[in-house]
Each structure stands twice: as C-alpha cells, then as structure tokens.
Amino acid sequence: MPTQRPHRRPTQRDIAELAGVSITTVSHVVNGTRAVAPATKEAVLAAIEQTGYTGDVIARSLVTGGSRTIGLAVSLSGSPHVATLVQAIEREAAAAGYTVLLSDTHDDVETQRSVVRALRAHRVEGLLLVSAPGDKEVVDELLAAEVPTVLLDRLTTRSDVDQVGPENIQAMSALTEHVVAQGHRRVGFVSGPEGQVTSDERVLGHRLGLGRAGVPWNAELVAAGDFSREGGAAALAQLLTLAEPPTAVLAADDAMSAGVLLEARRRGLRIGTDLALAGFDDPEWADLVEPPLTTMAQPVADIGREAMRLLLRRFADPECDAETVRLSPQLRVRASCGAVSSSPRETALAGNPTK
Incomplete structure (x- = not known):
C-alpha cells in the first residue's frame, strides 16, 4: 500500500484505491449502512487515517473514536x-x-x-x-x-x-399564594397531562399554595390543557362552564397561558379586570401583552x-x-392579577349568547 498522501484533498475514491476495495464498500464503512468484513473495514480505516480524509464527520469519528x-x-x-x-x-x-x-x-x-x-x-x-x-x-x-x-x-x-x-412544587406554590393574596378565592388551574411528573408536581404545588393561603382545594377548578395552546383554550372554556367560575386562572406553562389569553379574548374577557391570569414560564411576549403577564420564570x-x-x-x-x-424559578409580578370587577361567567355569556 503506498505511503504518500495525495497533495489534493483526499476523496472516497482515494480511500478505495488505497484499501483495494470499491467506493461502495468505503461508503458502507463510513456511513454504517451495511456490515463489512472486519479485515476489509480495518483496511478502509487504515486508508482513512493514512490520507487524513476529512470529507465525512463519521469517517473522522471512526479513526479518532469521537465525532465531537x-x-x-x-x-x-x-x-x-x-x-x-x-x-x-x-x-x-x-x-x-x-x-x-x-x-x-x-x-x-x-x-x-x-x-x-x-x-x-x-x-x-x-x-x-x-x-x-x-x-x-x-x-x-x-x-x-x-x-x-x-x-x-x-x-x-x-x-x-x-x-x-x-423546581416545580415550591415555585407553583409561591405563584398560587401570590394570586390568592390579590383577593382571589376561586382560582382555576390549567394543568398539563395527568401522570407526567412535571404536570403532577405543578398541580401539587398549586394545591400546597392554596393550603398555605387558607383556601380549600376544589378539584373541579382544575382542567387539563395538555401543555398546548389549544389545550389551554379548551381548559378555560371548561372552567367557565362552572356554576361559580374562577375569578383567577393559573396556567402550568406558557403555551397554555397563550391559549387562555386567546379564549379570554374570544369571549370578551378583560385580563386583569374580568379575570386574573398568571403563568408558569416567562415567554418573551409576557411583558408585551396588555396587561403584562405575571409569571413564574424558569x-x-x-x-x-x-x-x-x-x-x-x-x-x-x-x-x-x-x-x-x-x-429555582423566579416570580415576576406584573399587572395581570388585578382585582375582579364583574363575574367572568356573565361577561363570557354576554360575549357568546349561544353558550
């Protein structure tokens, strides 16, 4: 086998000639697309090392032992x-x-x-x-x-x-306590899917925060939003069907917060006035909406x-x-948790007479 390296940048054809194999065999070795006899593979690897072939990150990794x-x-x-x-x-x-x-x-x-x-x-x-x-x-x-x-x-x-x-539990507890401190006793919660650790921990934190604030737990005020904007909108719609709907809603992630905002707008609800809202995560748009959104920022x-x-x-x-x-997340207090001036259900029905 020749010992000189080509002066131009080596190619798979050069590797094939040095190793005495076909270009197809070289391709199978460097891409792992088909098993190659051990002796043939070693010949190809030796040719790669000898020529300094760098045309393929996988080929380099075969020689160096790491792809970086x-x-x-x-x-x-x-x-x-x-x-x-x-x-x-x-x-x-x-x-x-x-x-x-x-x-x-x-x-x-x-x-x-x-x-x-x-x-x-x-x-x-x-x-x-x-x-x-x-x-x-x-x-x-x-x-x-x-x-x-x-x-x-x-x-x-x-x-x-x-x-x-x-950290989910203490963070959500703190967010819940902040919302209750604004005067809210019926606090809706838009959760992620049941059985997912992140979602379950945030539900637990919400329940813990209610207890610390002296507010009884009410399972009917929890609606699953599946960590999606569509899910958040559907969850708010569900909460607003309650005989006594929440005056504030917490969303367990930013996608669901966006869904709650969209559904509230569709129903003519004014965030911070008709319905308080706070979210877990702190998307870039949190301080761009009106009013700016209170969040627990990851x-x-x-x-x-x-x-x-x-x-x-x-x-x-x-x-x-x-x-x-x-x-640990950080609580970012903005203006979206203002006091309620009217019933969310009344406002929602006024904006949607067919509901």
Whole structure:
C-alpha cells in the first residue's frame, strides 16, 4: 500500500484505491449502512487515517473514536422557551469543542424513538433529551447502549439517568399564594397531562399554595390543557362552564397561558379586570401583552448550561452516579392579577349568547 498522501484533498475514491476495495464498500464503512468484513473495514480505516480524509464527520469519528458531536432531541413545536434552551446548549457545546445536531421529536414517543436512533447512527458522543410522554423504553435503550444521556426540562422519577429541570412544587406554590393574596378565592388551574411528573408536581404545588393561603382545594377548578395552546383554550372554556367560575386562572406553562389569553379574548374577557391570569414560564411576549403577564420564570438558559455540564461530566467519568439537578424559578409580578370587577361567567355569556 503506498505511503504518500495525495497533495489534493483526499476523496472516497482515494480511500478505495488505497484499501483495494470499491467506493461502495468505503461508503458502507463510513456511513454504517451495511456490515463489512472486519479485515476489509480495518483496511478502509487504515486508508482513512493514512490520507487524513476529512470529507465525512463519521469517517473522522471512526479513526479518532469521537465525532465531537452531541445530539439534542426536543419538540420544536412546544413552548417558546425552547429557542433559549437550544441557544444556551449550543454555546456551551461550542465552548467545549462540540457541535450540536438538533432533531425535532414533535413531543411524540415514536418520533422521538426514530430521531434518537438517527442521531445514534450519526455517531453522536452523547444525547440531550427532552422527554416525550411514555418514552421510558427509549431512555432504557440509550442506557443499555451506554450512550451518555441527560434528560432536561421535563423531569422524571428515574434515578438511573442524569436530569436537570426546574423546581416545580415550591415555585407553583409561591405563584398560587401570590394570586390568592390579590383577593382571589376561586382560582382555576390549567394543568398539563395527568401522570407526567412535571404536570403532577405543578398541580401539587398549586394545591400546597392554596393550603398555605387558607383556601380549600376544589378539584373541579382544575382542567387539563395538555401543555398546548389549544389545550389551554379548551381548559378555560371548561372552567367557565362552572356554576361559580374562577375569578383567577393559573396556567402550568406558557403555551397554555397563550391559549387562555386567546379564549379570554374570544369571549370578551378583560385580563386583569374580568379575570386574573398568571403563568408558569416567562415567554418573551409576557411583558408585551396588555396587561403584562405575571409569571413564574424558569431559568431556561441555566437549565441548558447545566445539562451540558452533566453531559461533559458523564464523558469524563462514565461510571459516575446519576445526578438530578433542580433549578429555582423566579416570580415576576406584573399587572395581570388585578382585582375582579364583574363575574367572568356573565361577561363570557354576554360575549357568546349561544353558550
């Protein structure tokens, strides 16, 4: 086999000639698209190393043992804070010499399974994953394959995988107490899906906050919004059908807050006057709506940075104990929780005579 490297940039044809194989075989080796005999694979890898072939990140990873890439699997159609999360992760990754491959899970477990496997096929060195409902088997598969993995944003009850997300219970309790302190005794709550840790913790925090404020718990004032704008709108519509509807509503995430705002506008309800509203998360538009929205702001950028820290820690010590990190949100008081001047039900019916 010749020892000189080509003076021009080497190609897969050069690799094939040096290894004595076809270009198709080289492609199968560097892309992992078909099994290749061990001796043939070694010949191809030796040719890649000898020529300094850099035309394919996967080829480089085969020789160096690392692609210097990490995968990020997250739903891009969800909360607006995802952009902030991705930006923080990319900055931390770049500072550590890594490139981020981003894939959209659509918050669907089967889609998540597909994108995770696609990221693994690209030889990512580790994975950051925002859990989709019912994704236990996906995480199990990653751990069984010893892929360094960090779950972020939505926490789970698992203790065998690194995780980072917001503290939910005390934060939601504080938000509830703030709303009750404005004079509200019937406080509606728009929750996420039942059985999801983040959603259940925020419901628990709301209940705890009511108790601390001396307000009895009333399950009929909780409506599921499924962490979506449409769900938030439907949940408010449900709450307004009650014989005694709430004078204030808390939404457990920013997408549902947007849905509540839309439904309130459709019914002619004035936020801060006819109906108080506060939300968990702090979207960019929170201080742009009228009146500005009171929120419990997640430390989204800090979550992204901490996720990268956990992943780099896992790279350095694959046998270290799994760690769960919870970061505290911050209450941002604005004008959307003003006193009620009229019944939300009366206003809603006036704006919708067919209801």
